[in-house]
Amino acid sequence: MARVLSLGEAVAELVHDGDTVALEGFTHLIPVAAGHEIIRQGRRNLTLVRMTPDIVYDQLIGAGCASKLIFSWGGNPGVGSLHRFRDAVQHAWPSPLEIEEHSHAGMANRYVAGASGLPFAVLRGYTGTDLPAQTDTIKPITCPFTGEQLTAVPALNPDVTIVHAQRADRAGNVQLWGIAGVQKEAVLAAKRSLVTVEEIVDELEPRPGALVLPSWAVTAVAEVPHGAAPSYAAGYYERDNAAYQAWDEIGRDREEFGKWLNELTGVKA
């Protein structure tokens, strides 16, 4: 059964240096507050996993938490590039960042395999592209019935997955609605999981389009109101598009980023 912890306790207990960590979210429900807590606690050498690393991953990378990124699209949605990510890849600043690059279909299926207890997934993917040449995580596989050649990708099984959801009840059952992305699969694929929620309630009232992650499939739940901002939480708050635009200025410049980081971590400049 999921334990209800504070965000600080949960990150301290579940996220260790060197871990493979997925903070998933697909525009909606991005676990930003948890990402910031990882920065504050100074984790290092993380392998970060996410289909769509956006500004919180830019921040984790810029803060030097990550040594590797497994991803399929890294950008500031609706704005442009992730400058800290670019700086790490192009100039190894603040430290080198190894990358393992896939398509969305490939990443989604890697999580599905992970959630399903299978070592790999099969898809029609990557054919003719230059992606397979850059990784040993894309291989051909032959259908034993038709002889047709398809593509295999290995399962993703993060040490810990963190997602954000709207609600949990006191027993730790989690309720999430709206765009659900790949969050269920990412949680089920992980060895440990943390769900930050807008609120903990007495009872999860059923609602259209909601999915429930049973408490026994989750390691810890932490109540973190506004924990997905500046992304959004359907039913709670809207996306803060201005904050995404503002990040472009901050992320573009190492010094500006340094100030932002000092403010987050409470270091006096």
Place this chain on the structure above:
Amino acid sequence: MARVLSLGEAVAELVHDGDTVALEGFTHLIPVAAGHEIIRQGRRNLTLVRMTPDIVYDQLIGAGCASKLIFSWGGNPGVGSLHRFRDAVQHAWPSPLEIEEHSHAGMANRYVAGASGLPFAVLRGYTGTDLPAQTDTIKPITCPFTGEQLTAVPALNPDVTIVHAQRADRAGNVQLWGIAGVQKEAVLAAKRSLVTVEEIVDELEPRPGALVLPSWAVTAVAEVPHGAAPSYAAGYYERDNAAYQAWDEIGRDREEFGKWLNELTGVKA
């Protein structure tokens, strides 16, 4: 976009002699009325597909519509055996019935592969059992990353899938709630599909636990109130357990079954 047809028109147009036909439903929402219409229209040499063939499949088999059954559990749930199915397998009455037998996990994954446009699916299944020896539709497959041996099953792609749902709107969008079984996969795996519904409404009001099959993924919709009886349709009517028990008596005896069949098809004895 799905066309709205009468049940008779839809079966006449979509179900042909010799077709592979899946009438799916998992205790809940079994498309019984559509099965009876297939019997009335006298289809022959069908390959019937269903995870849990129950009394409507017993009736189709007894009526001589089927030459093959692909399945994973054939019984009268909560009552006992399917006597027409037994009679066909044990005594080739009224005609021989070829069987292709799987487990639930295997059948579910065969539909998933079919819905996904893949020729096969991978699972941890059948290991150590006598099932693989009886079919060429279960084969070993090796993970190209770990070398581990798993099991492959070929996709199911019925010529036509028929399911029952609670509602459709006039544009042919289908709404279904409660236990959804493998119905979405069975529809998406099929070349053609028919959804019988309790009612056609102006607007599909969102409700907890409901899934929507968009109109453009469905061939035809037919309004058939009570079309799942004696199984049940959540929100409309309960399961008629007495009818399942009563079937045991009818199905057990060729003569009794003949009377039932004559009544269904309107033949005077």
Place this chain on the structure above:
Amino acid sequence: MSAYTADEMMSIAAARALGEGMSCFVGIGLPSTAANLARRTHAPNLTLIYESGCLGAKPSRLPLSIGDGELADTADAVVSVPEVFNYWLQPGRIDVGFLGAAQLDKFGNINTTVIGSDYHDPKVRLPGAGGAPEIAASCKEVFVVLRQSKRTFVDKVDFVTSFGHGTGRGDRERLGLRGAGPTLVVTDLGLIRPDPDTAELTLTELHPGVELDQVVEATGWTLKAAADLKTTPAPTERELTLLRELKKAGE
């Protein structure tokens, strides 16, 4: 103490085997009765998973089938059938798989497919596998519950629908099966467990009033009994009352 039937003793003994807080993949019939009784007695937080996709079902009456509306209405989550098998069963998340059987053999292999030696010309065509092969493979352990007789407890099953311990200890590991397989068989006569060394099913407990000879007589192989053969505690008044209420509500 009230009088009780052998079937009641079987259901109660099966219920007792389920620990509080466990998760249990429940087959319909005797397993479902036992699992629902356990929730009403010592294991209120037992999580019931049905192959129809109902996770955490809390039925107030015994379901007649694995797809009753009551299971969906009371579940924490209702998922598709592919999801329940792929995301929930297959990765080994579920503690106990609780199965019935038509035939069970000396090494806990289960047959629910055909009676008779010829698959294509069977003496009796049974319903088939359902979810059982993968439940038996993937749950952390498997409990089997069925009435004991020479017809059902056979030396070797006619057809291995669900793999138990194969031909003895070590077969599961050789095949790469992750779960421990059948660790307990509950019958109307007693409790039977695989021998730690050989995995041969061995009588470890007799239900009250049952004689060893009687159990041996109801077994199609030469059933061994454990050196420290025990007696199952008789049903308590509370267990009997709750079981009878449950069965009555399910009618």
Place this chain on the structure above:
Amino acid sequence: MSAYTADEMMSIAAARALGEGMSCFVGIGLPSTAANLARRTHAPNLTLIYESGCLGAKPSRLPLSIGDGELADTADAVVSVPEVFNYWLQPGRIDVGFLGAAQLDKFGNINTTVIGSDYHDPKVRLPGAGGAPEIAASCKEVFVVLRQSKRTFVDKVDFVTSFGHGTGRGDRERLGLRGAGPTLVVTDLGLIRPDPDTAELTLTELHPGVELDQVVEATGWTLKAAADLKTTPAPTERELTLLRELKKAGE
């Protein structure tokens, strides 16, 4: 007729390419603008599919990202990301995949990964593949929309993120790709289509007021023009009004 910008002409020409009743897998940015404009003009029953899992989204304003709440709120169904790729895109159910690009080459191959010849030491690290490789592979056909320049229209992309026609006609069939691949490129200067025989991208239509030289100059290979080079009809008042309303509402 009102004055209009080259970008407006591009969006309108892209919208016109989408037929009524079609289904379209929509990338964010220019493709999303065009698809939403088409729904407001000649194709009210165009089905929009976004990779965030929104099937049949009917946004009243332009979404800023593929995961805007507006897309979920107005969709016929919201499904998981694995489902949108596996059940909806992969089987070839979707008529048109509508993509943008950072680089596009003579045979319609798309690069959104790196600029520069060394993947491990790129001149510019771009966002990466996203959904594009499988959209380009599996949709019945693919439209690409991007502003034309020597920088973006190159002889050979630095990195094939999404496969177009490879090195020419026949490559897709040889690789077993089922969709027809890019059949149309819409730019701010004109419309470009693969040659029926060679699959080399060839100018088929100039936007009003654009000269052939100008397009050739903005292309990194020696762009051929079709023998019967046509001129795109200018935007209508209605198209312009609706496009401007849409863009204003999206701000």
